[in-house]
Amino acid sequence: MFAFNTLDSSLRQRLAKGVAGATLATAALAAVASVPVAQADFPQRDIRMIVPWPAGGGADAISRKISSLAEESLPTSIYVENIGGAVTATxxxxxxxxxxxxxTIGVLTYDSVVTLPRGNMVPGYSLDKLEPFARVTQEADAIVVSKQSGYSSYEELIEAARANPGTVRIGVAPQGSGxxxxxxxxxxxxxxxFNVISYPGSSTAEAEALLSGEIDAAISSLGDFSGILSSGDAMGVVELSGSQNxxxxxxxxxxxxxxxxxxxxFIVLAVPANTSEEAIETLESTYHQAFESEEFQQWVTGIGVTPGWLGSDEVxxxxxxxxQRTFAAMDELDL
Incomplete structure (x- = not known):
């Protein structure tokens, strides 16, 4: 075996160049291997959208509609998967x-942003593990009464509750919800x-309770009750807002x-934390284009929902x- 310093100078130079070349090649391979997959042409396969509520509710319908429009600008499809449970945490x-x-993207609603963090309800759940990139809607809650309740206005509902405390039955989502x-x-x-009765899951259960006469009124968005409102089986008597819809x-x-x-x-779209900026930018611009389309604007306002876009820099x-504002209101009521 020869010692390196015993070789002639020309051979030493050739060996040195070979070592340097190998080092550069290794570094280049390492750099390529470290590039996140999402930096390649995105998307490379179909995109999965997780809606953390059962099918049939307002969040599900809006998520499906805007995703169907968004995928028109992509080379792949966006498919929705409903995974309910644990107040969206599952x-x-x-x-x-x-x-x-x-x-993989998902939908955040009020419960995802307020109910779960407020009560530390599910071990391991944290918004820090997610990266919101857009808000699509912001809609006010409303009080809806059933046709058979006998109430036709907000004033009548309040007067009945004042005259006979605890008798007016009103359905809402469980404690901690909006x-x-x-x-x-x-x-x-x-x-x-009021006689407050809670219904887990989507507003579909409250709509069924209104139709069956199990409750007199319910609170959710007008969009959530668009079906029974359009059929005439229920009517909105007040929207919990400071301006006219x-x-x-x-x-x-x-x-x-x-x-x-x-x-x-509201509906906020999010991806897992540490998703590349390139992928987020593509998703944000794609959904923004779908949001601004005439088809989506007409559809979403047609069901009584207020479109309200915020991008990744604002959401x-x-x-x-x-x-902060919601937690302060909860503190005042000791909830």
């Missing part, structure tokens, strides 16, 4: 564990007492009755502010 924890390459907080705030603001000119905002109460729902700040 589906969103699957989102958080998905590969952060942009091929509608539950809304009914408690309404009681505090008006000095009345142009899609429902016959449903007054609660501000007309000197009550300050604004609450509602996280909005979520933080929304949490």
């Amino acid at each position: 589906g969103l924890m699957q989102l958080a564990k998905a590969r952060p390459d942009g091929h 509608p539950y907080l809304a009914v408690r705030r309404l009681e505090a603001a008006t000095g009345v007492s 142009p899609a429902y000119p016959d449903v007054p905002p609660i501000s007309e009755f000197d009550v300050e109460l604004e609450t509602g729902s 996280n700040e909005w979520i933080e502010d929304y949490q």
